[in-house]
Amino acid sequence: MLLLDGKIASQSVKQNLTEATKKLLEQGKRAPHLAAILTGNNGASETYVASKVKTCSEIGYKSTLIRLEETVEEQELLRKIIELNNDDSVDGILVQLPLPKHISEAKVINSINPDKDVDGFHPVSVGRMVQGLDTFIPATPYGIMLMLEHYNVETKGKHAVVIGRSNIVGRPMSILLSSNLPYGNCTVTICHSHTVNLKEITLQADIIIAALGRAEFVREDMVKEGATVIDVGITRVDDASAAKGYRIKGDVDFANVAKKASAISPVPGGVGPMTIAGLMKNTMDAYIRRNLSIE
Numbered sequence: 563m564l565l566l567d568g569k570i571a572s573q574s575v576k577q578n579l580t581e582a583t584k585k586l587l588e589q590g591k592r593a594p595h596l597a598a599i600l601t602g603n604n605g606a607s608e609t610y611v612a613s614k615v616k617t618c619s620e621i622g623y624k625s626t627l628i629r630l631e632e633t634v635e636e637q638e639l640l641r642k643i644i645e646l647n648n649d650d651s652v653d654g655i656l657v658q659l660p661l662p663k664h665i666s667e668a669k670v671i672n673s674i675n676p677d678k679d680v681d682g683f684h685p686v687s688v689g690r691m692v693q694g695l696d697t698f699i700p701a702t703p704y705g706i707m708l709m710l711e712h713y714n715v716e717t718k719g720k721h722a723v724v725i726g727r728s729n730i731v732g733r734p735m736s737i738l739l740s741s742n743l744p745y746g747n748c749t750v751t752i753c754h755s756h757t758v759n760l761k762e763i764t765l766q767a768d769i770i771i772a773a774l775g776r777a778e779f780v781r782e783d784m785v786k787e788g789a790t791v792i793d794v795g796i797t798r799v800d801d802a803s804a805a806k807g808y809r810i811k812g813d814v815d816f817a818n819v820a821k822k823a824s825a826i827s828p829v830p831g832g833v834g835p836m837t838i839a840g841l842m843k844n845t846m847d848a849y850i851r852r853n854l855s856i857e
């Protein structure tokens with residue numbers, strides 16, 4: 563069984579980006595700059611943004627963190643985004659989701675300049691991805707594609723089953739795996755909460771992408787012998803014996819599924835670090851498009 567180790571694979575992506583940034587600085591150019599907006603005090607969001615900012619600094623990128631109150635008005639958040647759109651020193655804009663309930667996520671995402679849309683959620687980015695054009699791919703599916711590439715997982719002609727159809731994970735993942743890409747060309751089935759006989763479908767899968775957000779949902783009896791299993795899920799499960807009072811669980815019952823799988827990603831240490839690697843690659847791409855593409 564091959565462990566699809568996101569820490570190792572992301573390290574290799576970050577190493578390349580660190581070297582590329584060093585070269586830019588040696589040439590007298592500035593480093594790529596990511597601006598992140600964090601609204602409210604959601605504990606998980608705090609953790610995600612902190613690790614994105616930390617990774618920027620490890621690679622040598624500049625980062626700016628803008629914190630807004632939970633009660634911030636939608637107009638104020640939109641004004642902030644327009645300010646960042648117009649700031650030539652900013653290459654990528656990230657608005658950490660979820661947003662407080664009174665703010666429209668769609669409006670906020672639509673207000674980001676597509677040239678700086680490093681999360682790849684803007685309809686322009688999504689449309690370009692669907693058409694196979696150069697674009698920003700949402701960080702989590704991008705990270706999974708980078709993981710498949712790092713471990714050279716054969717995808718061509720395979721049956722991939724994606725569980726979950728969200729705009730940030732399941733849907734774009736299904737598009738990428740079905741696209742004519744080096745780690746695509748799968749036949750894809752996309753499943754969701756109305757899927758009937760899910761187990762019958764997953765048992766036919768050569769590749770399973772579990773992105774539904776239910777701890778240890780994918781059990782051994784749902785997985786074909788030799789399948790590749792990628793676990794996207796992150797669920798906090800109460801555990802009094804853990805230092806923080808909870809443990810992070812994936813969507814896959816790792817211990818038992820690992821006995822059957824030919825390759826499997828763990829949680830934590832799998833897709834999580836790859837997501838950050840995907841974001842960092844998008845930020846470098848944004849920088850290159852905006853600053854170097856006309857040289």
Ligand code: NAP
Pocket residue numbers: 702725726727728729730731732753754755756757760773774775776794795796797833834835837
């Ligand atoms: P989401 O928006 O809640 O979407 C979940 C999807 O799963 C929905 O399409 C839902 O179907 C489907 N689903 C729910 N229960 C199901 C069931 N019993 N059978 C089949 N499908 C079911 O979640 P998300 O944002 O895509 O995130 C999914 C998980 O990945 C979460 O645990 C999240 O924390 C994690 N995540 C991790 C990373 C990372 O970096 N590792 C990044 C993003 C998300 P319907 O559409 O019918 O409701």
